[in-house]
Amino acid sequence: MENLKEEIKIQGELVRKLKTEKADKAKISEEVAKLLELKASLPDEGQKKFVLKTPKGTRDFNPYQMSIREGAFTKIIAAFKRHGAETIDTPVFELKETLTGKYGEDSKLIYDLADQGGELLSLRYDLTVPFARYLAMNKINNIKRYHIAKVYRRDNPAMTRGRYREFYQCDFDIAGQFDPMIPDAECVKIVAEILESLELGDYVVKVNDRKILDGMFAACGVPEDKFRSICSAVDKLDKTFWSDVRAEMIDEKGLDPVAADKIGKYVELKGGLDLVDKLLQDENLMKESSAKQGLEDMKLLLKYCELFGVLDKVSFDLSLARGLDYYTGVIYEAVLLGFSHTPGSESEETIGVGSVAGGGRYDKLVGMFDPKNKVVPCVGVSIGIERIFSILEARAMASEKKGRTTSTEVYVISAQKNMLEHRLQLCKELWDSDIKTEQSYKKNPKMLDQFQACENNGIPLAVIIGDSEIKNNVVKLRIIETRAEREVPRSEMIEEIRKELANL
Amino acid sequence: MENLKEEIKIQGELVRKLKTEKADKAKISEEVAKLLELKASLPDEGQKKFVLKTPKGTRDFNPYQMSIREGAFTKIIAAFKRHGAETIDTPVFELKETLTGKYGEDSKLIYDLADQGGELLSLRYDLTVPFARYLAMNKINNIKRYHIAKVYRRDNPAMTRGRYREFYQCDFDIAGQFDPMIPDAECVKIVAEILESLELGDYVVKVNDRKILDGMFAACGVPEDKFRSICSAVDKLDKTFWSDVRAEMIDEKGLDPVAADKIGKYVELKGGLDLVDKLLQDENLMKESSAKQGLEDMKLLLKYCELFGVLDKVSFDLSLARGLDYYTGVIYEAVLLGFSHTPGSESEETIGVGSVAGGGRYDKLVGMFDPKNKVVPCVGVSIGIERIFSILEARAMASEKKGRTTSTEVYVISAQKNMLEHRLQLCKELWDSDIKTEQSYKKNPKMLDQFQACENNGIPLAVIIGDSEIKNNVVKLRIIETRAEREVPRSEMIEEIRKELANL
Structure with a gap:
């Protein structure tokens, strides 16, 4: 095989040389024929020039899918703007070192760019780290911003479950030194508004606090240097059984089984203000100042959620951990109840689609970028638009009425042959009057084809021009x-x- | 330096070991101190953890810039929709082989992803090749689509001239087997509509045809295998003198000086229908069927442009070549006249900003992706949004009135302390009524600060709540x-x- 390629190369050079030298045409033809023969004996590559596909874990969006996606974005952006958010944009890649040390165990999923000379770059993994870098770089202490853009993870995609390697995130974050839980509660409210406007059915916003988790780990006897790795094991509880998580803690992460079992008791708990009060009585937990602080915050969060009218959607859930390293306070995860599951009891497909928003407080991330370690506390949520899109798309597919992918209002039709010039003038006049207009790109299209185009594309109005119309102006x-x-x-x-x- | 790092590593391990073993605290402190001393002697990295910047050739957009950019996108999308275009989306990266052999000399500017196992990937270089891949992959013969997305080129960016390594393209393309020049003329019309709606001042849309160029090259005695490389030299005429282009043709590309000088005569020509007619009399050119065909098409294009009312904006310009390999027919380039230049006679800054749209016909690109080489003729234009954005931003900076970056309508203000709960309830009610509302994130903000927030952010209306308002309901x-x-x-x-x- 490699020999064959070498032979083809040599033969190719010979042909080029002969052509350059303007050698005898018969001689050139002979050598070209040899070259073609050699190429033909190359397995496969002759016929199948390449694989016609998008990269693994990615997809195209056709116009119909785009109209669904844009419909969802419109509602989400409306909610962000209703809360006074501005928007920013950052590059799709960052210096590699900007992303280093921000994602814990998930760092292995970062896409790197090839080293083609110059800086070492990686594709952004989320919008939160670029946001923190942006704040530090521009010395911004105070902003409420949304950012809708694609992020990249070398994950093993389960595309039937709405998981991809390239996917949109819709982030809303509030940065600034404020009084406790006021912005944090607004994040819950905004998630509720978005999920309701998208009409995705019933949902619950799980909340917890990293300070409570850390206090709980300490109270259970987890050594402090294991907090993050044990936290990341707890995070898997929404996808797997406790027995597996326990095994990971003990076998992989070297945790004392006694500590693991104590954690097991806590992570079963969920509730509302009643649970907060109960835990505030837990003597072991109360020895940990971090847990006490976290529970006081939780009490405030739940109270503000009540004033925002969303308390019935909130569940304080001690099994909620979130995978990322950078959270320092409240954490959130919104789950659609129609898609929730008991591990093992339902099909794979429904599992991943449950979670449709997540986020939390990350008070130290901006400081990691600041030369003087200046802290800008932040809290935010990310809407899981890809999963939401999967649901909306499935619903649209099931519905009878197919939406339009264009908004054309008028189609210019010629009633006879040789009307092209008149059609072009009519189109000009309509476009210049800001009326959405199309016509056939054929010189002499058939009348029926033109009517068909209107019906196929839902165009409501036609302007027809023919000899008699021209005569009568x-x-x-x-x-x-x-x-x-x-x-x-x-x-x-x-x-x-x-x-x-206007009448239509 | 490497020794020092090794020492730090060993010392770090020792400290961790002592901590795990719960060794004597004094001993641990001693070893920690040693570790810190070692770290301090490490040059730089102690203080300057990393460079706080975006990658070379990229930039962030702040909320103010985003509002300008979104304003431009809104107008551009309106024009695309006015012409009945749908939209699609494709992944930011493609299989490397999808991009191979499509860009000629520019291929060296493609960003590759690191080989982390799996497929070899590259960032998209434009939106045209992914569009062609999409058409072939989905067997689409017929579509009018726009696509607004970022593309990537490892160019040497001149950011003052609005050139970046990451930049948006706004593409409009018409694919399908149609009668000559009808979609081609619509591309000119749409460019004119967009440039006029953006109020960028006077402009000209240069047009030419690859068939005319090829015929001209043949008539001048350029060997066929040099057509593309000579074309790519001609393309530089808008940025450099003929003498330099001539030297590149002869010295780098090995062209006969006689042929180069003949080309030199042709590329000076520009005009309208008069020039087409003149060239149709050129005996040398008329020997080349490709030139004849191209000139007939040009005649038709200019006629249709006249019917569309844009002929006065069009200049048939034989020096227009376009760099990319894939064009096969008409090519376009729109240039703002306020920013045009004579090479050398103006400052560097104004040179690059002149060209604000470009495109052409590429009838064979889709076939390159089709296993059976099935042809789907395409024509399209790409709006140079980054350059347009540079102009709009400079204009906005110079203007007195600064635009808003949010659209908040109401700010909820507390007149006294301890009003937070009332404010939260008011916000809830306003948000639930779809009124864009903000409030202070402080528990007890000062009255003056709250009024200030309204004035700074252009919020037109305040709702004020205090004890007397509560008492009187x-x-x-x-x-x-x-x-x-x-x-x-x-x-x-x-x-x-x-x-x-409603009254505001």
Whole structure:
């Protein structure tokens, strides 16, 4: 195989040399034929020039999918703006060192760019670390921003469950030194508004606090240097059984089984203010100042959620841990109840789609970028738009009425041959009047094909031009749905079309 | 240096071991001190943890820049939709082989991803090749689509001239087997509509045809295998003198000086229908069927442009070549006249900003992806949004009135201490009524700070709550600009706010 490639190369060079030297044509033909023969004996590559696909874990969006996606984005952006958020944008790649040490065990999933000389770069893994870098770099102490953009993870994608290697995140974050839990509660409220506006059915916003988790780990006897790795084991509880998580803690992470079992008791707990009060009575937990602080915060968070009218959607859940290293306080995760599961009891497909938003407080991340370690406390949520999109798409597929992918209002139709110039002039006039207009790109399209184009694409109105219309200085307006037609003077065409469109 | 790092590593391990073994605290402190001393002697890395910057050739967009960018996108998308275009999306990276052999000399500028196992990937270089891949992969013969997304080029960026390594492209393309020049002329029309809606001043859309160029090269005696490389030399004429281009043709590309000088005569020509007619009389050119075909097409294009009312903006320019390999017919480039230049005669800064749109016909690109080489003819234009953005941003900076970056309508203000709960309830009610609302994240903010927030952010209306308002079951509405205040019953708050907002 390698020999064959070498032979092809040599033969190719010979052919090029002969051509350059303007050698005898018969000689060139002979050598070209040899070259082609050699190439033909190359297995496969002759016919199959390449694999026609998108990279693993990625996908294209067709116009129909785009219209669904844009519909969801519109509602999400409306919610962000309703809460006064601005938007920013950052590059799709960052200096590699910007991402280093921010994601704990997940760092192995970061995409690196090839070293082609110059800086070492990685694709962004989320929008939170670039946001923190942006704040530190621009010395911003105070901002409420949303950012909708793609992020990249070399994960093993389960695309049927709405998990991809390239996916959109929709992040809303509030940065600044404020009084406790006021921005934190607003994040819960905004998640509730978004999930309700998208009509995704019933949901619950699980909340917990890293300070409570850390206090609980300390109270259970976990050594401090194991907090993050044990936390990351607890995080798997939404996808797997406690017995597996326990085994990971003990076998992989070297935790004392006694400590693991104590954790096992705590992570079963969920509730509301009652649970907070109960834990505030837990003597072991109360020895840990971090747990006490976290529980006081939780009490405040739940109270503010009540004032925001979303307490019935909130569940204080001690099994909620979140995988990322950078959280320091409240953490959130919103789960659709129609898609929730007991591990093992339902099919794989429904498992991953449950979680549709997540986030938390990360008070120290900006400081990691600041030369003087200046702290800018932050809290935020990320909407899981890909999973939401999977649900909306499945719903649209199941529905009878297919949405439009264009918003064309008028189709210019020629009634006879040789009308192209008239059509072009009509289109110009319509476009210049900001009326969304299309026509056939054929010189002499068939009448039926033109009507068909209107029906296929849901275009409501047609302007018809033919010899008699030209003679009478009129055009014919046709309402596609009713097939009603009427003539209007050419000079009043735009006005009449505006009237018709207003009535539709 | 490497020894020092090794020493730090060993010392670090010792400290961790002592801690795990719960060794004598004094001993641990001693060893920790040694470790810190070692770390301090490490040059730099102690203080300067990393460089706080975005990668070379990239930038962040702050909220103010984003509002300018979104304003431009809104107008551009409106034009695309006015012409009935749908939108699609493709992944930011493609299989490396998808991009191979599509960009000629520019291929060296493609960003590759690191080989981390699995497929070899590259960042997209434009939106045209992914579009062609999409059409072939989904067997689409017929689509009019726009795509607005970021592309990546390892170029030497001149950021003052609006050139970046990461930049947005706004592409509009028409794919399908249609009658000559009808979609091609629509591309000129859409560029004209966009440039006019953005109010960028006077402009010209240069047009040429690869068939005319190829015919001209043949007529001048350029060997066929040099067509593309000579074309790519001609492409540099908008940035450099003919003498340099001539030298590149002869010295680098091995062209006969006689042929180069003949080309030199042709590329000076520009005009309209008159020039087409003149060239149709050129005997040398007429021997080349490709030139004849190209000139006939050009005649038709100019005629259709006239019907679209944009002929006065079009210049048939034989020096227009476009760098990319894949064009097969008409090529376009729109240039702002306020920013045009004679090489050498103006400052560097104005040179690059001139070109604000470009494109052309690429009839064979989709076939390159199709296993059966099935042809889907395509034509399209790409709007140079980054350059347009540079101009709009400079203009906004120079203007007195600074635009808003949020659209918040109401700010909820507490008139006394201990009003937080009331504020939270008011916010809830306003958000639930879809009124864009903000408040202070402080528990007891100062009255003046709250008014200041309204003025700084252009928020038109305030809702004020205090003890007397609670007692009387009212809220106070304040119009920030006029400072007019009035009380409204709490139950009529939403309705009254809607009225005020409608009047603003």
